[in-house]
Structure formats: structure tokens, C-alpha cells
Amino acid sequence: MTTTATPVLLEDTPLGPKAGGLYRHQNFVTALVAGVVLGFVGWIVSHALLQGSNWGTDMVVTVTMVGWVLGFLGGMGAFNAPFRWVIGHDQTHEDELYAAGVTQGRTRYWKYCTDHKVVGTQYLVLVLVLFGVGGTLAMMIRTQLITSHSSFLSPNSYNAIVTIHGMVMIIATIIMVTGPFANFIMPIMIGAKDMAFPRLNALSFWLVVAAVPPLLATFVLGGVNAGWTTYAPLSVQAPPAMDAFSMAIITFVVSVTVAAVNVITTVFTMRAKGMTMGRLPIFTWGATIGSALGLYAMPAFLIVMTMMITDRATGTSFFVSNVGGSGWLYENLFWIMGHPEVYVILLPPVAAMLEVASTFSRKPVFGYKVTVAAFTAVAALAILVWAHHMFTTGWAPDLSPAFMLTTEIISIPTGIIFLCVIGTIWKGSIWTRLPMYFVYLFLWNFIIGGVTGIYLSDVPADNYFHGDMFVTAHFHYTLLGGAMIAAVSALCYWFPKVSGRMLNERIGKTAFWIIAVGIQITYFGMFWEGFQGMPRRVAYYDPIFLRANQMATGGAYLLMIGWLVLLYCLINGWRHGKLAPANPWHSKTLEWKVPTPVPLENFLVDPVVTSDPYGYGEPEPAPSRADEASPEPEPDRPLVPTGAGGDAGEGGERS
Amino acid sequence: MSAGAVFEPDPLPQEKPFFSRAAGRIFIIWLLMTAVGVFIGMWAPSHLLPNMLSGDGHTVVVTVMLFTVLAAPVAAFVYAVGAYSLVAWRRKDGGHPDEPPPDGPPMRGSGPATMVWLSVSVALVVVLLVWGLSEFTAAQAAQSNTLQVNVTGQQWLWTYSYPGTGVTSRSLVLPVNRPVQFNVTSEDVTHGFWPAALGVQVDANPDVVTVIQTTPDKLGGFTVRCSQLCGLYHAFMYSPGAVVTPQAFAVWLRAQGATAPAAAKTALVGSGAPA
Numbered sequence: 001m002t003t004t005a006t007p008v009l010l011e012d013t014p015l016g017p018k019a020g021g022l023y024r025h026q027n028f029v030t031a032l033v034a035g036v037v038l039g040f041v042g043w044i045v046s047h048a049l050l051q052g053s054n055w056g057t058d059m060v061v062t063v064t065m066v067g068w069v070l071g072f073l074g075g076m077g078a079f080n081a082p083f084r085w086v087i088g089h090d091q092t093h094e095d096e097l098y099a100a101g102v103t104q105g106r107t108r109y110w111k112y113c114t115d116h117k118v119v120g121t122q123y124l125v126l127v128l129v130l131f132g133v134g135g136t137l138a139m140m141i142r143t144q145l146i147t148s149h150s151s152f153l154s155p156n157s158y159n160a161i162v163t164i165h166g167m168v169m170i171i172a173t174i175i176m177v178t179g180p181f182a183n184f185i186m187p188i189m190i191g192a193k194d195m196a197f198p199r200l201n202a203l204s205f206w207l208v209v210a211a212v213p214p215l216l217a218t219f220v221l222g223g224v225n226a227g228w229t230t231y232a233p234l235s236v237q238a239p240p241a242m243d244a245f246s247m248a249i250i251t252f253v254v255s256v257t258v259a260a261v262n263v264i265t266t267v268f269t270m271r272a273k274g275m276t277m278g279r280l281p282i283f284t285w286g287a288t289i290g291s292a293l294g295l296y297a298m299p300a301f302l303i304v305m306t307m308m309i310t311d312r313a314t315g316t317s318f319f320v321s322n323v324g325g326s327g328w329l330y331e332n333l334f335w336i337m338g339h340p341e342v343y344v345i346l347l348p349p350v351a352a353m354l355e356v357a358s359t360f361s362r363k364p365v366f367g368y369k370v371t372v373a374a375f376t377a378v379a380a381l382a383i384l385v386w387a388h389h390m391f392t393t394g395w396a397p398d399l400s401p402a403f404m405l406t407t408e409i410i411s412i413p414t415g416i417i418f419l420c421v422i423g424t425i426w427k428g429s430i431w432t433r434l435p436m437y438f439v440y441l442f443l444w445n446f447i448i449g450g451v452t453g454i455y456l457s458d459v460p461a462d463n464y465f466h467g468d469m470f471v472t473a474h475f476h477y478t479l480l481g482g483a484m485i486a487a488v489s490a491l492c493y494w495f496p497k498v499s500g501r502m503l504n505e506r507i508g509k510t511a512f513w514i515i516a517v518g519i520q521i522t523y524f525g526m527f528w529e530g531f532q533g534m535p536r537r538v539a540y541y542d543p544i545f546l547r548a549n550q551m552a553t554g555g556a557y558l559l560m561i562g563w564l565v566l567l568y569c570l571i572n573g574w575r576h577g578k579l580a581p582a583n584p585w586h587s588k589t590l591e592w593k594v595p596t597p598v599p600l601e602n603f604l605v606d607p608v609v610t611s612d613p614y615g616y617g618e619p620e621p622a623p624s625r626a627d628e629a630s631p632e633p634e635p636d637r638p639l640v641p642t643g644a645g646g647d648a649g650e651g652g653e654r655s
Numbered sequence: 656m657s658a659g660a661v662f663e664p665d666p667l668p669q670e671k672p673f674f675s676r677a678a679g680r681i682f683i684i685w686l687l688m689t690a691v692g693v694f695i696g697m698w699a700p701s702h703l704l705p706n707m708l709s710g711d712g713h714t715v716v717v718t719v720m721l722f723t724v725l726a727a728p729v730a731a732f733v734y735a736v737g738a739y740s741l742v743a744w745r746r747k748d749g750g751h752p753d754e755p756p757p758d759g760p761p762m763r764g765s766g767p768a769t770m771v772w773l774s775v776s777v778a779l780v781v782v783l784l785v786w787g788l789s790e791f792t793a794a795q796a797a798q799s800n801t802l803q804v805n806v807t808g809q810q811w812l813w814t815y816s817y818p819g820t821g822v823t824s825r826s827l828v829l830p831v832n833r834p835v836q837f838n839v840t841s842e843d844v845t846h847g848f849w850p851a852a853l854g855v856q857v858d859a860n861p862d863v864v865t866v867i868q869t870t871p872d873k874l875g876g877f878t879v880r881c882s883q884l885c886g887l888y889h890a891f892m893y894s895p896g897a898v899v900t901p902q903a904f905a906v907w908l909r910a911q912g913a914t915a916p917a918a919a920k921t922a923l924v925g926s927g928a929p930a
Contacts, residue, residue, distance in 0.1 A: 155889075156887055159884065159887070159889075225886055225887065226884060226886075227884040231844075231883065231884070232845075233844050233845065234845065237844065321860065322861065327861070328860070361759055362755060362756060362758040362759045363758070363759040363762060364762065364763045365763075366762065366763070367764040367765070367769055368764065369764070370764065370769055392856045392857055392858060392882075393857075393858040393865075394857050394858050394860060394863065400791065401787075401791055404784070404787050405784060408780045408783050408787070409780060411776070411780060412773070412776045412780060415776045416769075416772070416773075418733050419768070419769065419772045422733055422736045422740075423762075423764070423765065423768065425744070426740070426762070427744060427759060428744055428759035429744065429746040429755075429759045430741065430744045430746060431746060431755050431756050432741070432745055440741070443733055444737070447729075448730075451722070451723070451726040451730055454722050454726065455718065455722055457783075457787075458718055458722070458783065458790075459787055459790075459791050460711065460715065460718060460787065460790040460791060460854070461714075461715050461718040461719060461722075463711065463715070463855050464704075464712070464715040464851060464854055466847075467847050467882030467883055468849075468851075468882060528703060531700075531704050532703065533704075533705050533852075533878075535849070535881065535882050535889075535890075536882070536884070537889065538889060538890035539889075539890045540890040540891065542878070581753075584753060586754070586755045614763070617758035617759055617760050618761040
């Protein structure tokens with residue numbers, strides 16, 4: 001790279017008319033068409049071959065969904081580069097630049113784009129869409145529960161909605177931080193030009209997109225009536241929707257695996273000079289450890305859903321007890337995925353929130369090494385706690401004390417996270433900007449989620465609470481009140497870098513207060529239901545639970561308003577917000593030292609790192625270091641938005 | 656952190672970062688919040704949980720109380736520091752809305768604070784564990800004069816049969832002060848056998864018999880609900896239950912069609928009541 005006065009930006013490279021080859025003609029629309037066509041072909045062929053067989057319908061649905069996924073990815077262009085490599089016509093440099101989005105302007109967001117910032121932005125929008133879908137389903141559930149015997153939803157629709165609400169939210173929360181921020185922000189944080197595997201990065205995103213239609217198709221295929229846990233044997237007997245559901249999960253697991261490998265490889269191999277593991281920003285640690293845990297956990301989900309499909313479509317009997325299988329096998333495999341997955345969701349947002357706490361307390365992250373050790377300990381213990389979901393199943397009662405032990409021990413490293421947050425805040429200069437508000441809300445909620453978790457870890461108490469609304473309230477406090485609020489904090493923090501614009505904090509703080517109050521009312525209502533003994537996932541209930549349910553539903557409507565105000569705040573900020581300077585928070589991590597919008601490949605000069613990014617209140621680094629660390633944004637450069645509000649791809653304003 | 660660089664000393668006191676005037680005020684907030692937490696812990700379980708009819712049920716109430724009271728000081732500490740930080744350490748921005756306040760002290764960690772935090776959480780976990788294990792052992796202890804009840808779940812109802820009497824019922828009637836063992840199974844999919852007021856729960860799995868025991872010790876009615884989503888009418892899968900006197904239990908068994916000797920034998924064996 002050159003260091004001339006007016007550097008030539010990569011995105012300004014002129015490309016020939018044939019750069020990109022087939023990629024030029026591929027985008028989201030061709031992907032949809034190819035997906036539908038191949039899905040249809042799969043349906044026709046499998047239907048013709050399997051007509052009259054015992055397992056026909058399930059096999060047809062499965063083949064159709066496989067056709068959809070492969071067709072969608074092919075139409076997107078996912079297989080172009082590998083195919084060209086196989087036939088000996090590897091991509092040229094021009095082709096690679098085209099794939100990274102050069103010359104495409106805003107349309108690159110609809111393409112199989114290898115630029116990590118485009119993928120991050122795509123993930124962010126997808127996450128918001130998924131939260132919209134999951135939230136709508138949640139509101140339908142709460143609306144049904146306004147009265148004890150509402151006729152708003154039929155029991156079958158209710159069960160289907162409960163299932164898909166759960167699964168959509170699980171998918172959305174797994175990717176809500178590692179998707180947008182581990183892709184957009186993390187490579188810049190560690191001084192990398194992109195992720196280690198840019199094409200796999202695009203693949204991981206478009207695989208999640210491909211998984212969404214099968215998930216929503218379950219509503220027209222009879223509905224999955226077994227809850228997001230889809231316990232066997234009920235799920236083995238479920239309508240063909242279950243095949244689509246399984247295929248959606250298999251697709252999603254491939255995506256998470258690919259993404260996790262990418263994050264880990266990036267962190268281990270792409271760090272800038274001087275970015276030792278001990279200087280990694282704490283978010284990078286959280287994203288890496290979370291990804292590593294995902295790499296352990298998610299394959300179990302793929303296995304269990306593959307076994308589910310073969311049970312349903314080919315007559316195997318892994319989970320059918322009267323022919324040698326066992327529902328407990330399903331439950332074990334499911335929770336071997338399911339509990340580590342909770343920490344896959346939790347660790348990245350919590351780590352991101354520690355960056356926020358540090359920046360807005362103007363203090364270093366408290367106990368950096370202790371925090372990293374705590375993350376590692378959480379991840380290690382997370383693989384040993386799964387059967388606390390099975391205390392009341394009757395499976396291996398002699399192991400219950402062991403799982404009670406591991407579950408209660410995991411509260412020690414989890415508690416360390418609180419120490420790190422309050423230690424960071426301790427005697428800081430608390431700068432109460434919008435992201436910091438959500439840090440405090442996280443503290444409030446996650447304590448409640450944690451304390452209610454210890455009742456459930458205790459076997460005798462779990463004998464009462466298992467399977468009732470108390471559990472629902474508990475994990476919503478941890479996943480929504482904890483992880484999601486931490487993710488919102490991270491979103492408000494990085495929004496200026498991602499969008500190039502500032503959020504309107506008055507609107508944001510209005511949303512904050514509505515959300516904060518809404519969460520407490522909704523989930524205290526659910527705790528009340530749970531204390532009284534209302535089972536989960538019921539469409540109708542005993543009128544003795546009426547007032548608790550009305551409290552929860554009222555709170556849910558308030559919460560919905562809060563999320564909508566926050567959504568408005570985001571859209572408004574993205575379209576009309578004040579243009580953001582390169583480092584609005586005066587933070588010290590590398591992503592704030594590159595210009596906004598971030599140029600393709602991020603750094604004009606390869607950065608050299610000489611200290612960790614938490615030198616608040618410490619001596620100013622020697623002048624030479626500032627030059628070494630990264631290119632400073634040109635101070636008189638006009639501010640340019642990126643993403644929806646403007647266009648980073650052309651880059652014309654910067655020359 | 657190279658030596659010789661310009662370093663302006665921070666205005667905040669640096670000598671004793673963890674024992675300052677702030678600590679006293681935080682202590683007072685902590686005390687108040689702990690009191691609130693302890694009050695909630697003492698009040699909520701006994702008022703919000705249903706009327707428990709067995710030793711296991713009472714254990715649930717006491718466990719929730721104990722855990723809340725133990726957790727209250729920890730939660731209150733986090734809340735107290737959070738609340739105090741917002742009041743005392745909040746800084747105006749540095750002269751301009753987009754300028755940050757001056758940096759806080761460069762406190763990168765504290766060994767003593769970490770050790771104290773770790774020791775307290777380890778101690779609390781040990782207490783939780785000892786409590787859980789002791790209750791667990793008590794719950795597992797076998798009894799001699801146990802009443803057997805076979806519980807069968809199916810979509811979407813419960814059936815209870817009392818071996819030796821020929822009685823099969825859709826409602827669960829139990830004599831007071833006599834151990835009962837539920838042998839639970841399912842005809843179709845997985846259900847959750849949950850007589851909430853008895854403080855026990857176990858899944859009903861097809862082709863498997865799962866066993867739980869408890870001893871009702873109070874008279875009263877309760878509801879058995881299904882706690883595991885089992886299909887279309889999961890919400891309607893519940894049945895009435897009652898804990899009655901041994902005499903009333905014998906009468907009920909006869910009314911259900913048991914012969915008098917069988918009813919008397921099943922109802923009164925080991926109960927201490929006159930036959």
C-alpha cells in the first residue's frame with residue numbers, strides 16, 4: 001500500500017466491463033428465482049419417485065427445502081468461485097474486487113458481497129427483520145393470553161406461533177452481535193483488512209437468509225406444534241412443517257459453523273503487528289470465545305435435526321421408543337446444543353457492552369485478564385450443564401446432583417462479569433450517553449435473571465418451577481433483558497461507525513425508558529404466573545392466572561411500543577441523523593481511528609499497535625505511536641454517511 | 656505507557672481507590688436495598704406460591720425464600736454501586752455535547768476486590784449446593800408403607816390407577832400423611848406430570864416408567880397439570896386432585912368400585928388409622 005498524500009482508495013479502482021463474470025448478473029432476485037425453481041424441481045422429482053411410499057410427504061418436503069437452499073445459494077453466486085477454481089479458471093484480482101462490491105454502489109447490499117462491512121450491515125438489517133418477525137409472533141401470543149379462553153388463535157396456530165417465535169428469536173439472538181459487529185467492527189478492531197475467509201463470510205450470511213423461508217413455511221405446512229425445543233416423539237409425529245423446520249435449522253447450523261470458523265481464524269491469524277492476544281479488545285475475546293463455544297454446540301443441533309428428518313422421512317427410529325429409540329436421546333442431544341447456545345448468545349453482547357462501559361466511564365476495562373478467564377470458564381462449564389434442563393424428565397436421576405453442581409458453579413464466572421462491569425464504572429467519569437443507559441439496564445435485568453436462575457438450578461425447587469411460566473420469565477430476563485439489551489447498547493455505540501450518522505438521543509432515551517419499564521411489567525407478570533403454577537405454552541389457562549397474564553400482556557404492549565420507538569430512532573438516525581465524525585465517543589479502539597465511512601480494506605496504512613486500547617487516564621502515548629497505530633482521518637474531510645443514507649461504495653467524495 | 660510522556664494527575668483521589676467516602680454512602684444504599692430484597696424474599700414465596708400440601712412443597716417455599724435472602728445482598732451491592740455511580744460519578748460532557756468528560760482513574764483491576772468477590776460467590780455457591788444436596792437426599796429417602804399410584808398420560812388427559820383395588824380414576828385422591836409413589840408413563844407422547852402443590856414433577860414418557868415419591872401432609876385440593884407441550888389441547892390436560900383423610904380415602908375408593916376389603920387394605924395400611 002502506498003502512503004502518498006492522496007491515496008488511491010480501493011473502491012475507486014476502475015474495473016473492466018467483464019469484472020466479476022457471472023457475479024455481475026446475480027443478486028437477491030436471481031437467488032429467489034433459482035431457489036424457487038430448484039425447490040419446485042425437487043418437489044416434482046421427489047413426488048414422482050416417492051408417490052405412494054409410507055414416508056412420501058416428509059421426503060418431498062425435505063427434498064423441496066434442500067432444493068430451495070441450494071438453488072438460492074447458487075442463484076446468489078455462492079458456488080461461482082469454487083466452481084471456477086475447480087475448472088482451473090480461478091478468480092482474477094478484478095473479479096475479487098467486483099465481489100467485494102467495487103463499482104456497485106448501494107446494490108452491493110443485495111449481492112453476495114465479500115466486504116466484511118457489507119456483510120455486517122446485511123446481518124444488522126436481517127437481525128432487525130428477524131426481531132420484527134419474532135416480536136410480532138410474541139405479541140400474538142400475549143394477545144391470545146389477555147383472557148383465559150380467548151378465541152383469537154386456534155390451539156394449533158397458537159402452538160405453531162409459540163414454536164416459531166422461539167426459534168426465530170433464538171436464531172436472531174445467536175447472530176445479533178456476532179453477525180453485525182464481529183463482522184463489521186471486529187476485523188477493524190484487530191487491524192485486519194477483512195475477515196480471514198471473505199467468501200465464507202458472505203456464505204454465512206446468505207445461509208441464514210436461506211433458512212428463514214423454510215422456517216416461515218411451517219405455518220402453511222401444518223405448523224410445528226411442539227415448541228422450539230421440538231421434543232420427540234411429538235415432533236416426530238408433527239405435520240410436514242417439522243421437515244421444513246429441521247431443514248431451516250440444518251441450514252442455520254451450517255451458517256453458524258462457517259461464521260464461527262471465520263471469526264476464530266480471523267482473530268488468530270489476521271491481527272495487526274503488535275496486536276498481541278493480551279491487547280485484544282475485550283469484545284474480540286467475547287466474540288471469539290462465543291464462536292468457539294458455538295463450534296462445539298451447534299453441530300449437535302445439526303445431528304439431532306438430521307436424525308429427526310430420517311426418523312420422519314425414512315423410517316429410522318432414533319427417537320421412537322416402541323421401536324428401540326428414546327425421547328431422552330433427543331432431549332440430551334438437544335440440550336447439549338441448547339445450553340452452550342445460551343452462552344453463545346450471551347458472551348458476545350456482554351463483551352461488547354464492556355467496551356461501552358469502558359468508553360463511557362472513561363476508564364480501562366476492569367480486570368481484563370479476569371474477564372477473559374471468566375469468559376473461558378463460562379464456555380468450559382457451559383458444556384457440562386445441559387442436563388439441568390432434564391431434572392424432571394426422569395432421565396438419570398442419580399446425575400441430578402452433578403448437574404446441580406456444575407450449574408451452580410457456572411454462576412461464579414458469570415458473577416465475575418458483574419464485578420467487571422461495576423469495577424469499570426467504579427469512580428469513572430460516567431458519560432450518560434445513550435449506549436451507557438443500556439449498560440445500566442443490563443445490570444438491572446441480568447441480576448434478576450441470574451437470581452431467578454439459581455432457583456431453577458436447585459433440583460427440589462426446579463421440581464416445582466420446571467415447565468412453568470417462571471422459566472419463561474427467567475430466560476426472557478437473561479436473553480432479552482440481558483443479552484439483547486447489551487446488544488442494543490453495542491448497536492447504539494457502533495451505530496455511528498456502521499451508518500455514518502448519529503442517533504437522535506432524545507428519541508433513543510424515550511425508547512429506553514419505555515423498554516426498561518415494559519420489560520419489568522411483562523416479565524414480573526410472567527414470574528407471578530409462574531409462582532402461581534401456570535404451565536408454559538398453553539393457549540388457555542385457569543382463570544386464577546388471569547390478573548398475572550393481563551399484567552404480562554399489558555407490559556408486552558408497552559414493550560412493543562418501546563421497541564418501535566427504538567426502531568424509529570434507528571431508521572431516523574440512519575436516514576436523517578447528524579453526520580458522524582470518525583470517533584464520536586473519543587474511544588481508543590482501532591475501529592474509531594479509521595475514517596467513517598470505512599474504506600474498503602479499512603486501513604490505508606497497515607496499523608502497528610503498541611498498547612491495549614484502554615489507556616484512559618493514563619499518559620498520552622508517545623507521538624510516534626499515534627502515527628504508527630493507524631491512519632488518522634483527515635480532519636477537513638467532509639463527513640459522508642454510509643449505508644442507506646448515502647453511499648460508501650462510490651467513494652467519490654473522498655478523492 | 657512510555658515513561659517521560661506528559662501525564663496530568665487525575666483530580667480524583669488515587670491512594671485508596673476502594674475505601675473512600677463513596678464506600679460509606681454505597682454501604683447505606685446497599686443496606687436499604689438488601690432490606691428490600693430480604694423483605695421480598697420473605698414475603699413473595701409464601702404469598703404467591705400455591706398452598707403447598709407436602710413436605711416437598713414446603714421445601715420449594717423455603718428454598719425460594721432462602722435463595723432470595725442470600726442473593727439480596729449481592730444484587731443490592733450491584734444496584735447500590737450502579738445507583739451511586741449515576742448520582743456521584745456522573746460527569747457533564749467536556750464543555751461540548753460531543754466532548755467526553757475528563758478520563759477517570761486508570762484503574763485496571765484490583766486483586767483484593769476480585770478475591771473478595773470470588774470468595775463471597777464461592778461461599779454462596781457452597782451454601783446453595785449443601786442446601787440442594789441435603790433436600791435432594793431427603794427427597795430420595797425410601798419409605799415402607801408407600802401407597803402406589805400408577806399415572807398414565809395420554810393426549811390430553813391423566814388416568815390414575817390404584818394397584819390392588821381395581822380402581823381407575825380421572826382424579827387423583829391421596830390420603831394424608833402417607834408416602835405415595837407415582838409410577839408415571841405415557842400412552843403416546845411426552846407429558847409432564849405436575850401436581851404443583853405437592854412440589855414434585857416428572858415427565859410421562861412412552862414405554863418408560865418414571866417414579867417420584869412424596870408425602871402429602873396437609874388436607875386440601877390441588878390441580879395436576881401437564882407441564883410438557885404435548886400437542887393440540889395441551890392447555891386442557893389437567894385433572895383435579897385432593898389430599899383427604901385415610902377414612903375419606905377408603906370411602907372414595909369404595910365409591911370408585913373397589914371391593915370393601917381391598918379398599919380398606921389399600922387405604923389404611925400403615926396409616927395408623929383404625930381399620
